[in-house]
Amino acid sequence: xxxxxxxxxxxxxxxxxxxVYPIAVARGQLVTALVAGFVATHIATVSGYWFxxxxxxxxxxxxxxxxxxxxxxxxxxxxxxxxxxxHFLTGMCFTLFYAFIVHPRLGRFPNTMRGNLTKxxxxxxxxxxxxxxxxxxxLFNSVFNYNFGWFSQNLGKFLxxxxxxxxxxxxVWHIIYGVNLGLIYNPHPAEA
Numbered sequence: 001x002x003x004x005x006x007x008x009x010x011x012x013x014x015x016x017x018x019x020v021y022p023i024a025v026a027r028g029q030l031v032t033a034l035v036a037g038f039v040a041t042h043i044a045t046v047s048g049y050w051f052x053x054x055x056x057x058x059x060x061x062x063x064x065x066x067x068x069x070x071x072x073x074x075x076x077x078x079x080x081x082x083x084x085x086x087h088f089l090t091g092m093c094f095t096l097f098y099a100f101i102v103h104p105r106l107g108r109f110p111n112t113m114r115g116n117l118t119k120x121x122x123x124x125x126x127x128x129x130x131x132x133x134x135x136x137x138x139l140f141n142s143v144f145n146y147n148f149g150w151f152s153q154n155l156g157k158f159l160x161x162x163x164x165x166x167x168x169x170x171x172v173w174h175i176i177y178g179v180n181l182g183l184i185y186n187p188h189p190a191e192a
Contacts, residue, residue: 029099029187036184037095041088044177048169056169057159062087068143091177098123099185111189117182124178128171136170 048059066074066083074082102123109115136155137148148154156166 030096032187033095033099033185034092036099036181037092038088039184040095040177040180041091043180044091044173045087047176048173051169051172054172056165056172057156057161059169059173061173064140065090068139072143094127095181095185098181103185103187111187113183113186116186117179120182120185121175121178124174124181125171127177128174131174132167132170 045061048061051058062080062084063076064083065086066079066081069082069086070079098120103116103119106119106122109118132152133150136152137150140146140148144158146154146158148158152167152170153163155170156163159166
């Protein structure tokens with residue numbers, strides 16, 4: 001394992017997966033990733049509250065997270081703020097995972113605007129799929145005592161819309177996150 005001395009990273013010799021974290025921090029990638037995570041999560045979250053404008057169900061993830069954390073009997077204000085803090089920290093942690101683990105390993109796509117957007121959108125589509133297959137149906141079943149079905153197929157019925165609209169909403173939300181992530185966390189070849 002690599003260690004640091006005098007602020008300089010020392011990589012293990014002969015290993016392809018050398019420690020890049022100290023170098024990245026020194027170059028500002030950590031701050032860029034955190035800002036990208038906050039902004040991408042915020043823009044997607046605000047957009048989720050406006051989905052009714054494009055005939056999709058509103059997806060208030062902070063509220064959903066608050067209900068998940070505090071239960072249905074907690075005050076709506078407490079649910080919102082607890083859920084918002086949890087939601088934004090989760091979005092920023094996923095962004096750090098993307099920036100330091102996923103992004104460097106997607107070498108098939110160049111570190112150009114288009115390549116970085118592609119990487120971020122692919123990452124967002126994976127998160128959307130995990131959300132639709134596992135997070136929503138499994139976690140919310142326990143809170144609402146409602147069968148959301150495999151791939152969230154019953155979420156639309158729960159929200160009072162067509163089944164496909166809720167699942168599309170999950171994907172649109174994550175694509176908005178991915179686009180903003182790719183636009184902000186956009187290292188070029190000399191920086192990557």
